[in-house]
Amino acid sequence: MKEISVLSLICSCLYPESRKNIMGDYEELSFFCSFLLHTHADMDIKPINKRASGQAFEVILKPTSPVSEVAHCITSPPKRDISLEDIQKKLEAAEDRRRSQEAQVLRTLAEKREHERDVLMKALEENSNFSRMAEEKLQMKMEQIEENRMAYLAAMMERLQEKEKHAQEVRRNKELREALTA
Numbered sequence: 001m002k003e004i005s006v007l008s009l010i011c012s013c014l015y016p017e018s019r020k021n022i023m024g025d026y027e028e029l030s031f032f033c034s035f036l037l038h039t040h041a042d043m044d045i046k047p048i049n050k051r052a053s054g055q056a057f058e059v060i061l062k063p064t065s066p067v068s069e070v071a072h073c074i075t076s077p078p079k080r081d082i083s084l085e086d087i088q089k090k091l092e093a094a095e096d097r098r099r100s101q102e103a104q105v106l107r108t109l110a111e112k113r114e115h116e117r118d119v120l121m122k123a124l125e126e127n128s129n130f131s132r133m134a135e136e137k138l139q140m141k142m143e144q145i146e147e148n149r150m151a152y153l154a155a156m157m158e159r160l161q162e163k164e165k166h167a168q169e170v171r172r173n174k175e176l177r178e179a180l181t182a
Contacts, residue, residue: 048056 048058
């Protein structure tokens, strides 16, 4: 006779074609069913005629006997009387837990608020730094533009003075030529 696992038996019940390979014949199945009967005394399993689709069984639940009730009955521990002091202690412990949880929530919110403040301060500081740097750059650019403008004006004035000197020279040379030709 083959030894089979419970998993194999369940699979054989679900897939009849695999049962032929796993279990062999009806005698082995009935032996296993009788084994189940010994382990579960409150059930009776009777085989029904073989069918083309597979083997069928009838499971009969046996009525409980007083002997089996005593064996299966588990006594619960005796309940002790709950005193007013015990109830008061439990209520105080629950109140302490509630306060602790509330304090934890408040701490978490305070930390979040502090983080938000830090982020806001950092953003304001960065914005201030950016504004200050932009203003300094603009000031330097304006000074450079002013210097360039003054240099350009000085160059223009110098060229104008040179042209004026040249014009005076040309006039003086013309007057000298006219004086020599006259």
